[in-house]
Amino acid sequence: MKFASRVATTMQSGLDELFTAPDPELISFAGGYPDATMFPQAALQGAFAQATEESAAFQYGDSWGLPRLRRHIAQWLQKDGIPATAQDVLLTQGAQQGIDLAAKMLLNPGDGLVVEAPTYLGALAAFNAYEPQYYEVPMAADGMDLGALQKILMTHKIKMIYTVPDFQNPTGAVMSLAKRKALIALANQYDVIILEDGPYRWLRYQGESLPPLKHFDTQGRVIFLGSMSKILAPSLRLGWMVAAPKLLEAAAALRGASDVESSQLVHRAVALYLEQNDFDAHLDQLRQCYGAKLKLMHHAISAQLPAGYQLSQPAGGFFLWLTAPAGVDMTALQAQRLAPAHVSVVPSKNLTPSHQLLNGARLTFAAPPTAKIEPGSARLTAALAATATA
Numbered sequence: 176m177k178f179a180s181r182v183a184t185t186m187q188s189g190l191d192e193l194f195t196a197p198d199p200e201l202i203s204f205a206g207g208y209p210d211a212t213m214f215p216q217a218a219l220q221g222a223f224a225q226a227t228e229e230s231a232a233f234q235y236g237d238s239w240g241l242p243r244l245r246r247h248i249a250q251w252l253q254k255d256g257i258p259a260t261a262q263d264v265l266l267t268q269g270a271q272q273g274i275d276l277a278a279k280m281l282l283n284p285g286d287g288l289v290v291e292a293p294t295y296l297g298a299l300a301a302f303n304a305y306e307p308q309y310y311e312v313p314m315a316a317d318g319m320d321l322g323a324l325q326k327i328l329m330t331h332k333i334k335m336i337y338t339v340p341d342f343q344n345p346t347g348a349v350m351s352l353a354k355r356k357a358l359i360a361l362a363n364q365y366d367v368i369i370l371e372d373g374p375y376r377w378l379r380y381q382g383e384s385l386p387p388l389k390h391f392d393t394q395g396r397v398i399f400l401g402s403m404s405k406i407l408a409p410s411l412r413l414g415w416m417v418a419a420p421k422l423l424e425a426a427a428a429l430r431g432a433s434d435v436e437s438s439q440l441v442h443r444a445v446a447l448y449l450e451q452n453d454f455d456a457h458l459d460q461l462r463q464c465y466g467a468k469l470k471l472m473h474h475a476i477s478a479q480l481p482a483g484y485q486l487s488q489p490a491g492g493f494f495l496w497l498t499a500p501a502g503v504d505m506t507a508l509q510a511q512r513l514a515p516a517h518v519s520v521v522p523s524k525n526l527t528p529s530h531q532l533l534n535g536a537r538l539t540f541a542a543p544p545t546a547k548i549e550p551g552s553a554r555l556t557a558a559l560a561a562t563a564t565a
């Protein structure tokens with residue numbers, strides 16, 4: 176059997192390393208899952224039951240998604256600074272399909288692709304299949320290092336920049352307003368597409384929200400991706416792409432050729448859910464829950480963190496970022512110290528295309544039950560302290 180070259184690049188993504196042998200005692204800070212107790216299960220149950228009353232819920236629809244739901248999403252995005260109408264919204268199977276479609280429509284093998292270092296593992300997995308030439312831009316607390324980006328843009332032809340400006344996966348960083356504007360100016364100057372991935376932007380626990388990059392886009396070069404995964408339920412597989420008509424038409428055609436369309440049943444149920452429930456009130460509940468969990472975990476870890484380690488202080492999203500002293504390999508530390516202590520994190524090694532960032536780790540406070548946060552944090556800091564003195 177001779178696989179296409181994209182199989183090897185995809186298999187090397189490191190996704191498989193996240194799924195290790197089950198450990199019943201494990202407290203996992205690794206998987207970026209929402210808190211399962213926060214799904215509005217009864218309301219969704221009602222919406223799904225009602226949706227099944229129409230035969231159209233079981234029929235083919237169209238590859239753009241249910242028009243009624245596209246309208247709801249567009250109206251909701253308008254409140255968030257994105258001037259979209261229903262026609263500007265393509266519904267996708269989660270933001271993940273949006274990443275894949277953007278890469279599929281824009282990247283030929285060898286095309287220049289800028290990613291933040293570190294970045295979202297699943298995006299690298301999607302990009303790898305299209306065999307881009309990667310360029311890494313280091314992350315700072317206020318978003319990617321634009322000086323480093325400019326150097327790359329001055330010396331290499333870049334087709335697309337992938338960024339998660341709000342509560343970035345994995346660092347939790349938010350791109351500052353000044354950087355948002357400067358990034359758009361650079362993209363205009365160097366004729367680059369920006370892929371803005373924003374699934375966490377509605378999960379801010381303190382401070383004021385900043386407009387999405389798409390808000391500042393006057394030339395139709397920002398592709399904005401959103402998702403219901405973190406704010407409603409990931410199993411719905413409901414995301415959206417907002418982009419200039421030409422880009423959106425290409426994405427819709429590619430998506431039709433790949434998986435035809437999303438489930439009509441899901442689209443109808445989510446439309447009914449949004450029509451019959453107070454979604455903003457649901458979001459407020461999520462913010463309260465996650466804000467409290469973030470505070471608890473940040474306090475528990477920072478109170479016991481050994482010297483030389485640094486913990487980020489995010490204002491939203493799902494993730495804390497831990498930086499170990501230079502020279503520490505978090506992948507090795509996870510295998511040798513954290514796994515035996517029954518606690519897990521996501522080491523930084525697979526979060527850059529070059530696999531050269533070794534001393535970082537992503538920790539989620541969203542998924543673990545509240546009661547596990549302090550014991551898990553204690554296991555983590557004890558294991559780190561034992562390593563520091565070993």
Ligand code: PMP
Binds near residue numbers: 207404409414
């Ligand atoms: N982008 C980012 C930054 C993510 O963190 C995730 C989920 N972990 C996704 C996209 C994909 O999410 P989904 O396909 O479930 O919308």
